[in-house]
Amino acid sequence: xxxxxxxxxxxxxxxxxxxxxxxxxxxxxxxxxxxxxxxxxxxxxxxxxxxxxxxxxxxxxxxxxxxxxxxxxxxxxxxxxxxxxxxxxxxxxxxxxxxxxxxxxxxxxxxxxxxxxxxxxxxxxxxxxxxxxxxxxxxxxxxxxxxxxxxxxxxxxxxxxxxxxxxxxxxxxxxxxxxxxxxxxxxxxxxxxxxxxxxxxxxxxxxxxxxxxxxxxxxxxxxxxxxxxxxxxxxxxxxxxxxxxxxxxxxxxxxxxxxxxxxxxxxxxxxxxxxxxxxxxxxxxxxxxxxxxxxxxxxxxxxxxxxxxxxxxxxxxxxxxxxxxxxxxxxxxxxxxxxxxxxxxxxxxxxxxxxxxxxxxxxxxxxxxxxxxxxxxxxxxxxxxxxxxxxxxxxxxxxxxxxxxxxxxxxxxxxxxxxxxxxxxxxxxxxxxxxxxxxxxxxxxxxxxxxxxxxxx
Amino acid sequence: xxxxxxxxxxxxxxxxxxxxxxxxxxxxxxxxxxxxxxxxxxxxxxxxxxxxxxxxxxxxxxxxxxxxxxxxxxxxxxxxxxxxxxxxxxxxxxxxxxxxxxxxxxxxxxxxxxxxxxxxxxxxxxxxxxxxxxxxxxxxxxxxxxxxxxxxxxxxxxxxxxxxxxxxxxxxxxxxxxxxxxxxxxxxxxxxxxxxxxxxxxxxxxxxxxxxxxxxxxxxxxxxxxxxxxxxxxxxxxxxxxxxxxxxxxxxxxxxxxxxxxxxxxxxxxxxxxxxxxxxxxxxxxxxxxxxxxxxxxxxxxxxxxxxxxxxxxxxxxxxxxxxxxxxxxxxxxxxxxxxxxxxxxxxxxxxxxxxxxxxxxxxxxxxxxxxxxxxxxxxxxxxxxxxxxxxxxxxxxxxxxxxxxxxxxxxxxxxxxxxxxxxxxxxxxxxxxxxxxxxxxxxxxxxxxxxxxxxx
Numbered sequence: 001x002x003x004x005x006x007x008x009x010x011x012x013x014x015x016x017x018x019x020x021x022x023x024x025x026x027x028x029x030x031x032x033x034x035x036x037x038x039x040x041x042x043x044x045x046x047x048x049x050x051x052x053x054x055x056x057x058x059x060x061x062x063x064x065x066x067x068x069x070x071x072x073x074x075x076x077x078x079x080x081x082x083x084x085x086x087x088x089x090x091x092x093x094x095x096x097x098x099x100x101x102x103x104x105x106x107x108x109x110x111x112x113x114x115x116x117x118x119x120x121x122x123x124x125x126x127x128x129x130x131x132x133x134x135x136x137x138x139x140x141x142x143x144x145x146x147x148x149x150x151x152x153x154x155x156x157x158x159x160x161x162x163x164x165x166x167x168x169x170x171x172x173x174x175x176x177x178x179x180x181x182x183x184x185x186x187x188x189x190x191x192x193x194x195x196x197x198x199x200x201x202x203x204x205x206x207x208x209x210x211x212x213x214x215x216x217x218x219x220x221x222x223x224x225x226x227x228x229x230x231x232x233x234x235x236x237x238x239x240x241x242x243x244x245x246x247x248x249x250x251x252x253x254x255x256x257x258x259x260x261x262x263x264x265x266x267x268x269x270x271x272x273x274x275x276x277x278x279x280x281x282x283x284x285x286x287x288x289x290x291x292x293x294x295x296x297x298x299x300x301x302x303x304x305x306x307x308x309x310x311x312x313x314x315x316x317x318x319x320x321x322x323x324x325x326x327x328x329x330x331x332x333x334x335x336x337x338x339x340x341x342x343x344x345x346x347x348x349x350x351x352x353x354x355x356x357x358x359x360x361x362x363x364x365x366x367x368x369x370x371x372x373x374x375x376x377x378x379x380x381x382x383x384x385x386x387x388x389x390x391x392x393x394x395x396x397x398x399x400x401x402x403x404x405x406x407x408x409x410x411x412x413x414x415x416x417x418x419x420x421x422x423x424x425x426x427x428x429x430x431x432x433x434x435x436x437x438x439x440x441x442x443x444x445x446x447x448x449x450x451x452x453x454x455x456x457x
Numbered sequence: 458x459x460x461x462x463x464x465x466x467x468x469x470x471x472x473x474x475x476x477x478x479x480x481x482x483x484x485x486x487x488x489x490x491x492x493x494x495x496x497x498x499x500x501x502x503x504x505x506x507x508x509x510x511x512x513x514x515x516x517x518x519x520x521x522x523x524x525x526x527x528x529x530x531x532x533x534x535x536x537x538x539x540x541x542x543x544x545x546x547x548x549x550x551x552x553x554x555x556x557x558x559x560x561x562x563x564x565x566x567x568x569x570x571x572x573x574x575x576x577x578x579x580x581x582x583x584x585x586x587x588x589x590x591x592x593x594x595x596x597x598x599x600x601x602x603x604x605x606x607x608x609x610x611x612x613x614x615x616x617x618x619x620x621x622x623x624x625x626x627x628x629x630x631x632x633x634x635x636x637x638x639x640x641x642x643x644x645x646x647x648x649x650x651x652x653x654x655x656x657x658x659x660x661x662x663x664x665x666x667x668x669x670x671x672x673x674x675x676x677x678x679x680x681x682x683x684x685x686x687x688x689x690x691x692x693x694x695x696x697x698x699x700x701x702x703x704x705x706x707x708x709x710x711x712x713x714x715x716x717x718x719x720x721x722x723x724x725x726x727x728x729x730x731x732x733x734x735x736x737x738x739x740x741x742x743x744x745x746x747x748x749x750x751x752x753x754x755x756x757x758x759x760x761x762x763x764x765x766x767x768x769x770x771x772x773x774x775x776x777x778x779x780x781x782x783x784x785x786x787x788x789x790x791x792x793x794x795x796x797x798x799x800x801x802x803x804x805x806x807x808x809x810x811x812x813x814x815x816x817x818x819x820x821x822x823x824x825x826x827x828x829x830x831x832x833x834x835x836x837x838x839x840x841x842x843x844x845x846x847x848x849x850x851x852x853x854x855x856x857x858x859x860x861x862x863x864x865x866x867x868x869x870x871x872x873x874x875x876x877x878x879x880x881x882x883x884x885x886x887x888x889x890x891x892x893x894x895x896x897x898x899x900x901x902x903x904x905x906x907x908x909x910x911x912x913x914x
Contacts, residue, residue, distance in 0.1 A: 034506055055505045056844055088761075096771075100762035104831045107838025126838055155774050161801045162777035165723040169620055279721040279905060280618040282610070314538070314550040324547075327606035330614055350614050382555055389557020392508050392576050397845045 022047070030415030032404060033395025037415055038239060044226035044250035049405040049415075050242040051234045053398055057127045059235030060402045061139070063249065064410050066259040067119040067223035069201040070340070074194055076215055078203020082156055083219045084114035087121060087142065089152045094141035096152070108135045116197055117340050118410060119223075127236035136245055143224075144252035148216040157208045164202055172350065175284040175451040178274055182447045183290045183344055186266060195265050197341065225256025230409035234402040265290045265342035268445045276451045283356035283452025287363050288346030291440045294338040294411050300424035301436035302336050307383045308375045308433075309366070310334030310347055315386065317370065318347065322362050328355050332363075340411070345441060353453045360448060368443055374434040387425050394418065484868055487854070488680035490687070494696040495668030498687045499854050499864055500680040503847050509676030510847045511583040512572040513591070514855040517664035519644070520566040520637030520789060521702045528644015529652060529660050531564040532608055536657065537571065538562075539600045541593035549586055556582050566638055567788040568859040574848060577677040581686055587672075588690040591665050594658075601654045609650075612643045620722040621796075624898045628728050628792070631714050632896035636707035636789055666697035671858045675851040707732070707790050714896040722902040725805050729897035730792030733889045736785045736862055747785035748873045749885040750793060755832040756824050756882065757781040757795070757815065763832070764815050765795075774800055775808040788860045792896075793889060805899055819886040823879040836874055 022028065027040040035051040042048060072080045088110060090096035103110055108125040125135040167173035177200060187193035203211070231246050268289045292298060303311075310318035310333050318332045329349045337343030347367065351359045375383070395401050395418070408417050490498045518530050540546045553560045558575035573583040616622045626641045633639040644652075672691065674683050710732060736747045758765045758781040769776040779797040795816075799808045843849050854864045 053505075056841065058841055058845070097762065100760060100767075101831070104760045104762050104835055107834040109838075109842070124842055126841060155771070155800075158774065158801045159770075159777045162724060162798060165801070166798070168723045169721075171618060281613045282618055312554065314547070315554040320547075323607055324603065327603035328610070330607055330611035351610060352613060382551070386554045386557055389555070389576065389579075390559065391557065392506065393557070393559055393574060396506050396508050396574075396847065399845055 028415060032401050032415075032418065033392070035234070035395075035401060037405065038242075039409075039415055040243075042226070042243075042246050042250040044247075044253075044255050046226040046229045046231060046246065046250040046253075047409050048231045048233070048242070048246040049409050050232075050237075050239065050246075051401055051405065052237060052239065052242075053234055053401075054127075054236045056398065057236055058398070059125050059127050059132060059233065059237055060398050061123040061125075061245075062232045062402050062406045063121040063123075064230045064232070064406050065119045065224055066117070066228050066410070067219070068115045068117045069199040070116050070196040070262055071219070071223055071259060072196070072199045072203075074196075074199055075207060076203075076211055077199040077207040078157075078160060078201075079211055079215045079219050080119060080199075080223075081114040081160070081201050081203070082153065082211065083148075083216045083224070084112050084119045084121075085156050086148050086152060086216060087146055087224075088112060089156075090147045090149060091142050092145040092147060094138065099138065099142055102134070102138050106131050106134055106138075108138075114201055116199075116201065118406075120406070132237075136248065140248050140252050143249060146220060148213050148220070150213045153211070153213055153216065157211060160202045160208055161205060164205060167202075171278045171280045171282065171284040171451040172348075174276060174278060175286050175348075175449045178276060178451070179286045179288070179344070179346065179447060179449045182272055182274060182449065183268065183288075184265065186269075195341070196262055197265065197339070197343075221254060222256065223259055225254045226250040227255060227257045228259050229253065230406060232402050232405035232409055234398045234405065262341045265293075268442070268447060271445050271447070273448045274450070276449070278451045278453060280452055281352060282350045283353050283359075283450050284348070284350045285356060285359055285363065286346050286348045286449045287360070287367070287446055288334075288344050289441065289445060289447055290342045291336055291345035292338070293340060293342045295413070296440075298436035298440055299336075299338070300421070301428050301432040302440065304380070304383050304387070304425055304428045305370070305375065305433035305437055306334055306336055306345075307387065308379045309370050312383065312386060315382065318349075318363070318366055321366055322349065322359060326358075326362065328352075328359050328362070356450055356452055360450065364443075364446075367441075367446075371434070371437045371441065371443060374430045377430070380428075380430060380433075384425060384428075388422060391418075391422055487864065488684075489864075490680075490684045492667065492688055492692050494692065494694055496687075496691050496694075497671045497858065498684060498691075499671065499673045499858065500678065500683045501673075501675040501850055501854065502678065502680065503675055503844075503850065504677045506847075507577045507677045508574065508847070509577040509580050509674060509678050510572060510574045510851050511580060511587070512570055512673045512851050512855050513587045514568055514570045514671040514673065514859045515664055516567075516669050516699075516859055516861075517569055517660075518565050518567045519640050519642040521664075522637065522640055522644075524640075525648060526652060526656055526660075527640040527648040528608065528612075528642070529648075529657055530569050531643055532605060532649070532652060533657050533661055534562045534564045534569050534571075535604045535608060536594060536596065536601065536661075537590055539597070539604065540595050541589050542595060543589050543593060544586065545595065549590065552582060552586060558583065564642060566642060568856070570855055570859075572848070572851070580674070580678065580683070581690070584686055584690040588694060591667065591670065591691070592694055594661060596654055596658050596661075598654055601657070605649055605652060608643065609646060612646060612649065615643060616641070617646075620718075620720045620724075620900045620902075621726050621728075621798075623720060624718060624726055624728050624900050625796075627716060627718060627898045628730055628794070628896060631716050631898065632710075632730055632732065632792055633707055636705055637702070638707075638789055638791065664699060666699055667691055667694045668696040669699040671855060673851045673855045673858070675847045675854075705789075710894055710896075713892050713894075716896075716898045717901050718898060719901050719903040721905065722900055724798060724900075725902060726796070726798055726900040727805050727809065727897065728794065728796035729895055730794040731890050732790055732894040733783065733793045735787040735789065735791050736866070737788055737860060738790050745873070745877065745881060746885050746888075749877050749881040750783050750889065751785050751836075752829065752832055752874065752877050753819060753882050753886055754781045754783040754793065755836065756819065756828060759832050759835055764818075765812070768815060769797070769808060769811055770800075773811055775803050775811050776800055779812070786856050786860055786862065816886075816890055819883070820890055823883045826879060829877075829879055829882065833874060837871055840871060 184195040184198035332349035334347040
């Protein structure tokens, strides 16, 4: 029964998302907010999205690799994050010290991030020719042949260990990790029974002890390659400059190939209630399960439905009930994470330990009630007004636009993805929402995590 | 998240970087008007995107509160979402949502502010609602009790279960004895428990009047039209007599104060602060000291190449993280803060030795011209980058105006930063980073976190 359902779901979800399918040399044009966007692929095979904007004398650059924790081997969890961090710690062409000093002299900024799907390198610079050129040159140096120095690696492993310990202090971090484990680690014993999303991005005390320089070098060679990268640029640059910059970046990297497809996420097989004792004044509660992947056809209906259930602050049912009516929490929200493979649907809140059981009950009641009865016509109308009315806010800054461009590139979405989203929302009706929730959420197989004091009582 | 909140640390951090337009000394895009009732209106044009942010700032915050009623300004901020005679119950939130507006509020030590970000043609909706709730709040007993419970949950979540947040709170409590900065913004749990609706209402009537407020609008608007619209909605509200807060001057500190907090935690932590002046507490001919202190904070921690991260984290590997901060825009005498999390298997004492050495260096040797130039370049570039956010632009006007500095100070910020010499940085380090004016708080992990697992399926 479950197998058939799984098969059916796969068919439904294997929905073509109108991929760019561009060949090197081809170029398409679209709009994002008030800006024009160009999209092309460099000769090395790296897709680029560029939106020129000369209102401010600055440029935002985001380089994304399909090199998040999902690409880690479970035993060596943390390699993806460490590789990402050490990209700023020196290459054969530029020492870490020179890199920091050069950027700071220019006033340019750099940052990085490593999540489950994506690994990100961010840069922000003034567009003044001297500053811009020097910044680009410095980025070229850092991309090419990074050192992954063992001493630096040891230091960064030590920092990750502190981060893991700090996470243990916080009931919400403990709950979040436990929730992910319940969703993606199907068996405590066998490695092959884990989905790569079970990997903790910062690794574990055990995995960090195993990581050597060699692992980072291999990871870089396989995943920090032109064919596995996306470049997004917004700012005060000409298209010719952007093309030149993209070619320069892509030629510093090994050409390589795109990362393989991730395994399909298994559906949760049974309901599970996990209680972890924690010496805190509040309990963190997370209820949910693995739900949809990015591009799922049900997404519009689920988005509107979730907006009404717990995605819109004071307008949402969960806030109106658990915060406003019962005064049990400061913040309660729900969301569907959109990842390459099925990401979590979750409802999360914190409340004083004494109220934990009651809050779990209210969360379940709200979800079940919503799934059985669906939203009201009034709620649907109001949700649509809010979503369409707030649309201009999504692309309000260069930074916002660059984030959208990176997502469009990374998940190979069409350039008019936001306009499509807006239209898609308009067509959603009550039945769509009910069906979509029923197809993707099984209330009999929810994972419930409670982390707090006296959870066993 | 769309919930009222306060941004204490956030404000402190951004103030370090506070500055205005890069090149212009008088930013011509800023227009000022005063309504007949004494309400100041500031409008800044930014026509990049068809949106606008509107903020109403009140001169009241936790530092105005009498002992025993701590947290009252913040509870009042929560009550502002609870309905007026004209827009009862939830209608404020409904109207906001229906118009696609993003809205929230924040309370700090020195101010309380409310904002909406929305499509530019809908600005009037924001004015209607803000003008209405400036004077016509309903204050139902039921709403008040529920909201106090929500704030208590907020306190548990924000502070009580986070060891580093508790240390930060304790630092201000211990450093300031009679100053209003002694109180935590969110208030003591007991004070919240005993806070009455009546005193909160009196607080509202005392401080929420047009002559104690500043309206800041930034976005795709015509200043003349905004002034007219402001007159229409805020103009009819009668001015009231609002005296300044009592001029409490913190009593002199006669020696260092050292506090050890034994908390359920895994990671030790150290935070300390030196009493320092703000722009407002300095006389005209010594205002440079505030700019020199800002630069000093950046010399110590303004990027990977600066002294504390470079020496303590990168070279000596004694710290997992370290930072320093100072806010020149505070209303009262404030703190120059440093905090550090030791690396794994390092103790506070080990890292403290090195930290003291670095602080001693800035007190005894002038910084190099290159080093200071690098720090200035970053501040100047950041000043351009922050113009990408209309919210941030509005925020800077609001803070400067509400604390009493006047928004024009932003226009001279870069000029004032540029003027500071290495000798002046040395002078403020010598004058203010002294043991006698220092307060420190350590987190000593002691109680168990109790993570035993009880799993039930």
